[in-house]
Amino acid sequence: MLFLxxxxxxFIGLILILTLMFLLARQMIKEIRYNxxxxxxxEKLRYFEGPKGSNKRLYMFGxxxxxxxxxxxxxxxxxxxxxxxxxxxRFMSISSGQQIIELQKDxxxxxxxxxxxxxxxxVDQEMAPEADGAGEDVGDQGSDDYSDTNxxxxxxxxxxxxxxxxxxxxxxxxxxVRVTLAFTVSEEYExxxxxxxxxxxxxxxxxxLYIDEDYLVVVGYTYEExxxxxxxxEGVPEEDYGYGYYYRSSxxxxxxxxxxxxxLESSYGFEGSMIGTRKIGDQLIVITSNYLPYTEEQAxxxxxxxxxxxxxxxxxxxxxxxxxxxxxxxNVFMTxxxxxxxxxxxxxxxxxxxxxxxxxxxxxxxxxxxxxYMFSPLADVLNLEEPVTETKTAIIKLSIDDYDLTFRHLAxxxxxxxxxFSMDEHNGYLRxxxxxxxxxxxxREINNRLYILDDELxxxxxxxxxxxxxxxxxxxxxxxxxxxxxxxEQTDPFYVINVSNPLEPYVEGELEIPGFxxxxxxxxxxxxxxxxxxxxxxxxxxxxISLYDIRDKTNPIVFDEIIYDYSAFGFAYTSVTYNHxxxxxxxAKGLIALPFTSYNYSSEDGQYYNSGIMVFHVDEVxxxxxxxxxxxxxxxxENVYVYKSKxxxxxxxxxxxxxxxxxxxxxxxxILNSLSFE
Amino acid sequence: MFKVKMRHLNEKExxxxxxxxxxxxxKFVLTDDKDLTEIGKISIVFQEHQLPDxxxxxxxxxxxxxxxILGYNERGEKRVDARNILYFSMDGDDLYAYLLHTSLIVKYxxxxxxxxxxxxxxxxxxxxxxxxxxxxxxxxxxxxxKIELEMINNEIIEVNRSYLKSFKEALKN
Numbered sequence: 001m002l003f004l005x006x007x008x009x010x011f012i013g014l015i016l017i018l019t020l021m022f023l024l025a026r027q028m029i030k031e032i033r034y035n036x037x038x039x040x041x042x043e044k045l046r047y048f049e050g051p052k053g054s055n056k057r058l059y060m061f062g063x064x065x066x067x068x069x070x071x072x073x074x075x076x077x078x079x080x081x082x083x084x085x086x087x088x089x090r091f092m093s094i095s096s097g098q099q100i101i102e103l104q105k106d107x108x109x110x111x112x113x114x115x116x117x118x119x120x121x122x123v124d125q126e127m128a129p130e131a132d133g134a135g136e137d138v139g140d141q142g143s144d145d146y147s148d149t150n151x152x153x154x155x156x157x158x159x160x161x162x163x164x165x166x167x168x169x170x171x172x173x174x175x176x177v178r179v180t181l182a183f184t185v186s187e188e189y190e191x192x193x194x195x196x197x198x199x200x201x202x203x204x205x206x207x208x209l210y211i212d213e214d215y216l217v218v219v220g221y222t223y224e225e226x227x228x229x230x231x232x233x234e235g236v237p238e239e240d241y242g243y244g245y246y247y248r249s250s251x252x253x254x255x256x257x258x259x260x261x262x263x264l265e266s267s268y269g270f271e272g273s274m275i276g277t278r279k280i281g282d283q284l285i286v287i288t289s290n291y292l293p294y295t296e297e298q299a300x301x302x303x304x305x306x307x308x309x310x311x312x313x314x315x316x317x318x319x320x321x322x323x324x325x326x327x328x329x330x331n332v333f334m335t336x337x338x339x340x341x342x343x344x345x346x347x348x349x350x351x352x353x354x355x356x357x358x359x360x361x362x363x364x365x366x367x368x369x370x371x372x373y374m375f376s377p378l379a380d381v382l383n384l385e386e387p388v389t390e391t392k393t394a395i396i397k398l399s400i401d402d403y404d405l406t407f408r409h410l411a412x413x414x415x416x417x418x419x420x421f422s423m424d425e426h427n428g429y430l431r432x433x434x435x436x437x438x439x440x441x442x443x444r445e446i447n448n449r450l451y452i453l454d455d456e457l458x459x460x461x462x463x464x465x466x467x468x469x470x471x472x473x474x475x476x477x478x479x480x481x482x483x484x485x486x487x488x489e490q491t492d493p494f495y496v497i498n499v500s501n502p503l504e505p506y507v508e509g510e511l512e513i514p515g516f517x518x519x520x521x522x523x524x525x526x527x528x529x530x531x532x533x534x535x536x537x538x539x540x541x542x543x544x545i546s547l548y549d550i551r552d553k554t555n556p557i558v559f560d561e562i563i564y565d566y567s568a569f570g571f572a573y574t575s576v577t578y579n580h581x582x583x584x585x586x587x588a589k590g591l592i593a594l595p596f597t598s599y600n601y602s603s604e605d606g607q608y609y610n611s612g613i614m615v616f617h618v619d620e621v622x623x624x625x626x627x628x629x630x631x632x633x634x635x636x637x638e639n640v641y642v643y644k645s646k647x648x649x650x651x652x653x654x655x656x657x658x659x660x661x662x663x664x665x666x667x668x669x670x671i672l673n674s675l676s677f678e
Numbered sequence: 679m680f681k682v683k684m685r686h687l688n689e690k691e692x693x694x695x696x697x698x699x700x701x702x703x704x705k706f707v708l709t710d711d712k713d714l715t716e717i718g719k720i721s722i723v724f725q726e727h728q729l730p731d732x733x734x735x736x737x738x739x740x741x742x743x744x745x746x747i748l749g750y751n752e753r754g755e756k757r758v759d760a761r762n763i764l765y766f767s768m769d770g771d772d773l774y775a776y777l778l779h780t781s782l783i784v785k786y787x788x789x790x791x792x793x794x795x796x797x798x799x800x801x802x803x804x805x806x807x808x809x810x811x812x813x814x815x816x817x818x819x820x821x822x823x824k825i826e827l828e829m830i831n832n833e834i835i836e837v838n839r840s841y842l843k844s845f846k847e848a849l850k851n
Binding site: 027030031034035037038041042043044045046047 | 736741798799811812817819825
């Protein structure tokens with residue numbers, strides 16, 4: 001019944017079919033009766049040839065009566081198969097801007113509300129701190145033992161706001177990159193000094209950094225201002241025009257030669273907002289989105305065609321090169337760029353669709369997920385109030401073949417993904433966790449699923465209804481043949497899922513504890529670090545760092561945990577709960593460090609806060625040992641926010657917007673050297 | 679009209695071979711045993727080998743004498759058993775009798791034929807036509823409360839609304 005109420009179209013169809021069937025049945029009964037009478041009459045008249053056509057006729061009637069049932073069956077079948085996962089290798093081709101306008105109109109007719117996709121905010125954002133300086137060249141080597149960015153996939157670099165190459169520490173400040181000499185073999189920590197400030201130019205806001213032995217890659221935004229005009233300029237004074245300034249930003253990439261004292265080697269511009277970037281060797285992947293206006297003019301559409309430039313030489317996409325994902329809101333161009341940093345060549349691939357939000361890149365493939373709307377059939381004709389039957393996750397897969405990207409496959413699965421860690425590629429299979437949550441009257445229907453998709457993004461297996469009723473997925477981490485999953489509503493079940501057979505994943509072990517982890521990080525092969533929320537009273541009013549022992553997959557246990565109650569510390573948070581790159585971890589050194597900030601209030605000083613780096617030592621026997629809280633200023637009124645830590649050799653470097661300070665990993669609280677950006 | 683009462687023979691089989699059913703109000707009793715005859719009814723006692731004769735007798739009892747219709751076409755005059763005629767229909771001023779493979783012009787009035795052939799299973803279906811019910815292959819009721827008659831030669835004859843009631847009656851009786 002509920003199904004019918006929610007699907008008025010099916011309901012109407014059902015009534016029509018039933019009416020038709022009733023009429024047909026009446027007709028059939030009438031006809032049978034007449035012909036029976038005829039047979040009797042013939043018998044009475046001593047005429048003994050039965051009606052010849054009657055059987056044929058009855059078959060026809062039977063067929064006619066069954067036809068609506070078949071049609072209904074087919075209809076429901078189609079709907080059911082729509083609810084199933086389907087794979088579509090065909091990314092629809094576009095031929096002109098006019099076609100995009102038609103697609104938009106079509107979509108608007110189906111979906112009349114002004115709803116736009118809300119999920120375009122979750123992009124790779126790195127926070128830049130503040131300040132400036134200059135330095136001198138030291139012809140000395142750095143260390144080989146230093147901390148890389150905490151990447152999800154080995155070999156696939158993610159950009160970060162602070163990077164180090166064992167010698168220099170690179171930080172960002174507005175439109176500059178500061179290069180700080182941090183360590184040399186001869187001077188060690190004493191070498192700490194300003195080396196260089198690289199100016200990125202006007203209208204360039206640094207957003208993230210990559211470093212390798214050849215290139216320093218700075219990714220940022222460039223801004224331009226445009227003015228919009230009223231539709232009808234006549235009679236409108238010019239000073240009234242300014243009701244709608246908007247920014248058309250573009251992603252800027254500047255590449256500096258590390259071997260040539262950070263000389264600018266090349267610069268790129270990619271029109272649009274950033275969805276994400278990755279770097280694999282000397283290949284840089286940049287994904288941007290350009291929101292389209294709702295317009296009637298192809299000329300206006302032309303302006304929004306994705307454009308990029310290499311050292312100020314511009315290239316614009318052709319409509320013929322654009323692909324459209326059917327069913328998606330055609331409101332954005334998503335452009336996938338592959339940049340060969342060596343040859344300065346760019347491969348551009350444009351997709352028209354709804355904005356996507358979670359990016360996962362393996363060494364061979366790019367997976368970008370976003371939402372698509374599954375429309376009721378004939379939604380545009382019937383003008384339904386709820387035309388969307390379900391919002392699904394669209395997975396777009398591109399292959400990385402040398403420096404070329406190719407749209408490969410498209411899949412739709414139920415639910416939405418939480419973050420990049422919801423996805424993982426292993427032996428050609430994509431494993432992905434999703435949560436479906438929708439309100440049906442007073443009931444919230446939740447379904448947490450683990451999908452395994454093959455190379456062509458065909459679903460090979462699904463594990464459904466993970467977690468207890470009402471719980472949603474809070475974090476996922478895939479490590480080889482196992483998936484670790486945290487769901488939460490009141491308690492935190494920590495699941496160990498065996499995914500060694502892609503056809504038959506199963507929950508192998510389970511642990512239930514208060515609080516929940518919003519980030520899971522493998523620590524060696526035997527431990528999983530969980531960072532999230534929990535307090536000593538069994539609630540979530542605190543920060544909780546848990547170390548799970550996962551040696552026995554059937555019986556994971558909490559090996560150790562540390563809890564910071566808000567009631568003891570004031571409100572506190574760690575950025576690791578939402579940004580994995582702020583976590584410093586070294587299995588070899590037994591080191592875990594993460595930013596931690598607590599807020600307090602005193603009647604004399606007003607609100608003040610303490611920001612620093614929590615440093616722990618991990619021992620596989622003793623568990624977690626708290627080694628200290630490294631602050632740059634205590635009870636600061638000013639914003640001295642310690643947001644990052646890195647290690648080079650045996651030294652721990654902590655970075656705030658005002659200082660870089662160095663101590664040893666063994667004794668983090670004793671500051672050996674300090675450099676101010678002031 | 680008949681009642682079949684058997685002692686030695688299979689009653690069902692006999693009914694099938696004679697193409698008759700037992701009626702509630704019957705005049706004739708058909709039996710294979712003289713003890714089963716009934717007072718006040720015409721009883722016919724027969725043996726199995728006489729069944730074909732009984733059959734012919736029943737034919738005569740039911741349908742009466744054969745009626746022959748005189749008509750002509752381009753090949754001359756013909757006299758045909760009315761039971762072979764599918765239907766009569768007016769075409770202009772002429773009345774035609776349609777047979778399976780040919781048609782004849784007959785010099786009767788439609789109402790004369792109607793009266794003459796009533797007992798032979800003919801029924802008026804419209805102002806212009808009389809149909810032999812034994813030559814109807816199939817009856818198709820249409821949605822607009824008309825009836826279409828598919829004749830054994832696949833021609834369709836409509837029963838007009840004003841003749842529908844009498845058609846139904848004739849079918850039932």
